[in-house]
Amino acid sequence: MSDPGNLAYTLHVNGAPHDVRDAWVGESLLFVLRERLGLMGSKGACEQGECGSCSVLVDGNLVCSCLVLAAGAVGQDIVTIEGISPGAPSDVQQAFVDAGAVQCGFCTPGLVMAAHSLLDRSPDPSELEIREELSGNICRCTGYGRIIDAVQRVAVARRSAS
């Protein structure tokens, strides 16, 4: 993916414009985020949409950034893990810490994005719904139990706060 390229375009990431220069046509959004914009929170592993560790929001939809053509995302609103809650942990991030839902941490950014996406659309998800919604994020450490626990903690906390 280090091909020379001639593309120049601007992406809107975490509320700010980011200029991309000398890019190759086929670069994925994940590659551009990490290698050109220095946003290392989204992780790259499978490069084929199977692991979910590169999950970001594009116009509010949770997608795998490795499967988004970066130059095709011009004009779209991109939110990465860095933009979820700048400066302090989000409730989901804090719940992951509190529930012990993090071991090696590689999958965590993608899972946090997926958990935010789920809880913003469905404030009271069943365990089945959580499992289904997180099925695109693979964790090889925790076995998922504590991750589901973290999501349920946020759902409870948000309901009691509202």
Next chain:
Amino acid sequence: MSVLVPTSLDGALQALADHPDATVLAGGTDLMVEFNGGHRRPSDVVVVNRVPELCTWRHDPATSTLRIGAAVTYAEIESEPIATWVPALAQAARTVGSPQIRHAATIGGNVGTCSPAGDGLPVLAALDALVELTSAAGVRTVPFAEFMVGPKRTTRAAGELITAVTVPVLDGWQGYTKVGVRNAMVIATASVALAVSNADRRVALALGSVGPTILRCPEAEAFAAEHADFAAGRLAADAVAACSELVRDTARPIDDHRSSADYRRHAVGVLAGRLLRRAFPHE
């Protein structure tokens, strides 16, 4: 080398007319895998999932049809109201990848890639869907069976854009089922779609991943229609078994890295039997 992101159908058609050999990209869930892996080196790319005309669907009660724009995602297809009109397509959509994949992947992309393992395709075949192709020269519609001519081979011409698929809204039970190595995030090892039309007293069966194209099962369909009591939802157990056998005989599977031909042939028979039992719950 360019990436064009048209925001109107006219703009997309113009981009394709200017770059007839351009790679058309919708959700990217197939193509980006090839780009990332270095299996395909695109020069010009036309991104079509920002074209509003391709992102809408239209239900026509007068003709009992649903026209689904090519860039409608599987996340929308698995949801209401499309799920009510074409339940089998919604079931197929639910089996595609993960939520992340379904938010991006489009019906038009599934049709354009035209893999025999494409989850939407057996449903489109069973429903005799029409594929709408548009170019600067005009619009033509092609029955799905004539559109797909081989593994990832279609009759789409250079400069043509898949703009929609149109399916009938039927009055009978329909479903889709597949087997793979696990439940989530899996490519079909074998798949079957079944659609019943009570008004026409017809049963349609289509098989995925067991041939170079999606295979319809005319013998099994005729046998089922002849022996079924459509009003009572009744089909005798021995008739279901006979249909399964006919389905197995129709399959033309191969051995490959995902499975063996023997297993695939067995699996489509089992899956067809399950769907027939759901469609006709009484023996």
